[in-house]
Amino acid sequence: MKTAKSVASLPPIDERIRGAVLDVTARLKDQPGALLPILHGVQDSLGYVPDEAIPLIARELNLSRADVHGVVTFYHYFRTHPAGQRTIYLCRAESCQSMGATKLEQHVKQRLGVDFHQTTADGTFTLEPVYCLGNCACSPAMMVDDELKGRMTPEGFDAWLLSEAK
Known part of the structure; x- marks a missing residue:
């Protein structure tokens, strides 16, 4: 059972990051096992998966922040900071x-x-x-x-x- 989504409960987030995350989650969240494709999509869009995106991704997938953070930190492919040139x-x-x-x-x-x-x-x-x-x-x-x-x-x-x- 999905819970009501409250934007007020999320920490402040940069609008560019919010837009990228919402675009990717809107396209992919109904797929089975959507978390990995969403994380790849966010990293493809932004160049990394910002820490501030984790609560929004969790909310959109009705997961805990710990679940999302755990996947981001488990796989070496995902970056939490912008890469160099x-x-x-x-x-x-x-x-x-x-x-x-x-x-x-x-x-x-x-x-x-x-x-x-x-x-x-x-x-x-x-x-x-x-x-x-x-x-x-x-x-x-x-x-x-x-x-x-x-x-x-x-x-x-x-x-x-x-x-x-x-």
Whole structure:
């Protein structure tokens, strides 16, 4: 049984976020298992799933805020903060690990000054882990936005980063 929806019970929310969430939920909320498609739709629309959107999504689906928050934080794909201009994905699967991905990961984190799920201070790069890029024959693999790079080394990363600065 659905309860009455009260806008007054929601915390303040930016109108751009409210509009995006209501648009996505209106289109998808009647689908079975609508929460994941809605979260994907919100992230596609806004670039992330803002914390302030969670109560509105919960209300629209008649779920608890904890239910929505739990799904957002369980899946590594969802971001709760805007991403940088470019997203760097480092593969953490076994093949890449066996070929030096741990050393590469440490180097990239140190070079950018961020950890996974963080964005550089200048807003240029967001660093994300991924658990297979399907490029095992060319491990370790990295992807920048949609450009796959294989046999990446710390030196190769530095050369790529230098080329990006030009």
